[in-house]
Amino acid sequence: MALVSAFRLSHLTLQNQVKIVNSKNFSALSQLQHFNHGSRKNYDRNYQQPKREKFGFGGGRGQGGSVSWSTPQMVLFCVGTGSALALGKREYDQYKREQVQKKLMSPIGQEVDSNSYEIKEAIPVFPVARSIRNPNDNTKVKFTLYQFQTCPFCCKARAFLDYYGVSYDVIEVNSVTRKQMKWSKYKKVPNLVVELENGKKYQLVDSTAIISVIFSFLYDKPEGGLPNVLDCYPKIVKEQLDGGTFKKPAVEVQNAYFLMYQHSGPNKDTKGIVEERKWRKWVDDSLVHVLSPNVYRTPSEALQAFEWFDKVGEWERHFKTWERYLVIYLGSAVMWILGKSLKKKYQLKEDVRESLYDDVNFWMKSLRAKGTPFMGGEQPDLADLAVYGVLSAIEGCDAFQDILNNTKVAKWYNRMKQACALKEGQSIFNGQDPVMEWHDCK
């Protein structure tokens, strides 16, 4: 624990430094996560007001028989029935909560057991779709990425791994049967399994958390290795409400946008650290949400997108023929319909391309204002990798050609593509970039 206490959050200013003593004090930390998202108009379009609860009940005077009620009786009946329904719903929600909680590792609002990253059970062996190898990766760690080839979150995680030259195996998850994920409680992708030299295995989830954890591990090279880094990313069980309706709680990784430093310091000043985090969050909260409504904008675009997913995801190898065609034709029809509701949910413009151009232009304008080849300066940082990663998910779609033709993103995008292909960040294995002392981070 003493080692953990030496980790520091990357965002802290000198006046505002907090050390992670252990994961228990993270409620104080999580308040610090609510930073200003910047000037983008409509930025928070995805944050919706909860819907009003509706308790409907019918009936009317004398309905259903010969009983005729006076007004006070009617009012009493309505109030009584309303209260009973409200009480019933509350009790039902409570019952549902208890049922769900019984199946969970920890109660809502509480930390999940800190060993929850460790995988104790054997993972079934699945064929490796691709093995990416870099002889300069000296971590002695085996990384296995469970993914969908064209999922934007997976593309983001891959862009990060590729740029830093991490060696990893890819397991392509069958999006229909999901049989490759049956062993896991967390069913979404990306899912990164990390096997250490001592044979211990850890499961990392959520693209942003995966990137922060692995970056902190590679860059800082902390004593105690990966398990000590993971102690800085506690998971909690978070209640989810959709309007007034209770939904299955989700496990959320705390500090996902934060980088941890044990004995090194960040290679940016505080402004740079905050900027990088702001853009990473913007990718998850805004940019990623304009992609689906754009690639599924019309039935033919939706079909084209699925045909491209089929090609780059090599579905012919991973799916049975009937599954493959079911996914292509049914999937494209379903996604075309879903694209409409996503457009509404995220309050995109009538022509969803306009929202896509707005986001890409917002990024490019800020990059131009910075005056460097990348948002990270002379080299890409995690913000560049996040934006590039999610955009690369739609590379084979009309929407991507349209952004190349209608925005100025192409040069930056090609620089990023090359930087990832050439593993330009692999010096991370040799040492640390010039590291700042904490008193320089202001």
Ligand SMILES: N[C@@H](CCC(=O)N[C@@H](CS)C(=O)NCC(=O)O)C(=O)O
């Ligand atoms: N916040 C997560 C989102 C991951 C996510 O939603 N992945 C999708 C694929 S693009 C998924 O697995 N969906 C399946 C499901 O929701 O069951 C991340 O950044 O990794």
